[in-house]
Amino acid sequence: MTEFRVTRYDPALRRLDGSFGVETWTSVSDIGRSFENHVLTQEEYLAVEDAYVEAIHLFMDSCNVKTLTLKDLEVNDESEGIVSLPADHRHSNHESYVAGAQLSGKTLDGAARLTLREQIWCRLEAPGGFFVHFGYDFYMYIGTPGTLGPPGVSSLLFVEEFGSPYHREE
Numbered sequence: 001m002t003e004f005r006v007t008r009y010d011p012a013l014r015r016l017d018g019s020f021g022v023e024t025w026t027s028v029s030d031i032g033r034s035f036e037n038h039v040l041t042q043e044e045y046l047a048v049e050d051a052y053v054e055a056i057h058l059f060m061d062s063c064n065v066k067t068l069t070l071k072d073l074e075v076n077d078e079s080e081g082i083v084s085l086p087a088d089h090r091h092s093n094h095e096s097y098v099a100g101a102q103l104s105g106k107t108l109d110g111a112a113r114l115t116l117r118e119q120i121w122c123r124l125e126a127p128g129g130f131f132v133h134f135g136y137d138f139y140m141y142i143g144t145p146g147t148l149g150p151p152g153v154s155s156l157l158f159v160e161e162f163g164s165p166y167h168r169e170e
Contacts (some may be wrong), residue, residue, distance in 0.1 A: 001129050001144070001145060001150075002144055002145075002146060002147050002148070002161060003141060003142070003143045003144075003161070003162060003163045003164050004059075004141065004142050004143075004144070004149050004159050004160065004161055004162060005141055005159075005160045005161075005162035006022075006052070006055050006140045006141070006142055006158070006159050007138060007139055007140065007157065007158055007160075008048050008051075008138055008156060008157055009024070009158060010158055011158055011160055012127055014128065022036070023035055023036060024036070025040045026044075026136075026137035026138060027118060027137070027138075028045060028049075028116070028117045028118065029118075030045075031045050031060070032061055032167055040089060040169065046089070047156065048074060048138070048156055049113060049116055049117075049159050051138060051153075051154040051156040052112065052116055052138070053109050053112050053113065054154060055140070055142070055153045055154060055157055055159075056112055056140075056142070057125075058109070058150040058153055059069050059130075059132075059142045059144060059149065059150055059153075060130070060151065061145070061150065062129075062144070062149070062150035063144050063146060065126045065128075065130045066104060067102045067103060067104040067108075067126065068102075068103050068104070068108060068124035068126050068131075068132065069100065069101070069102055069103070069112065069124065069126065070097060070098070070099055070100065070101045070102075070111060070122050070123050070124060070126060070131075071099060071100075071122060071123045071124070071125055071168075072099065072121075072123050072168065073097060073098065073099045073120060073121075073122045074120060074121040074122070075119070075120050076118055076119055076120060076121070089157060097110075097111055097114075097120065097122075099122075103124065103138060108124070111124070112124075112132070112134075113115055115134045116134070116138065119168075122134070123168070124155075128145055129143060129144075129145050130142075130143060130144055130145065131143040131164070133164045133166035133167075134166075135166065137166065141162070141164035141165075141166065143164060143165075162166070
């Protein structure tokens with residue numbers, strides 16, 4: 001089993017303690033805010049979010065995983081980030097997600113997007129050890145039964161071998 005940390009943060013910019021050494025956006029709620037003299041736009045945010053969803057599918061395809069089980073669903077009723085996105089990019093129907101559901105395709109994409117937008121939190125897992133775990137600030141962890149991540153994850157993301165801190169004993 002190999003575990004990866006998938007993020008938008010260049011590992012070369014990490015401090016010795018592992019924290020990211022550059023002030024940057026970490027949430028959908030940062031759209032419209034300025035970081036290092038640059039304002040985060042909806043388009044830039046959505047391109048990164050799309051890259052995370054694409055990465056999930058590339059890892060799943062490389063491991064021949066078709067569905068993921070939604071586990072440990074938590075709903076954040078206080079999140080406000082969704083209102084800043086155009087209507088065609090909203091996935092506000094978190095009521096349709098339940099723990100134990102088998103997700104694939106658009107339902108999987110929606111759960112990933114809602115998690116990245118801090119609307120929900122969950123773990124996504126499959127038999128055989130494959131998993132997708134989400135952390136704070138756009139940290140995502142993917143576990144695979146293989147030893148390598150898929151090629152071409154994205155020019156927007158970085159993949160490092162790193163264990164998920166979100167394992168739970170079942």
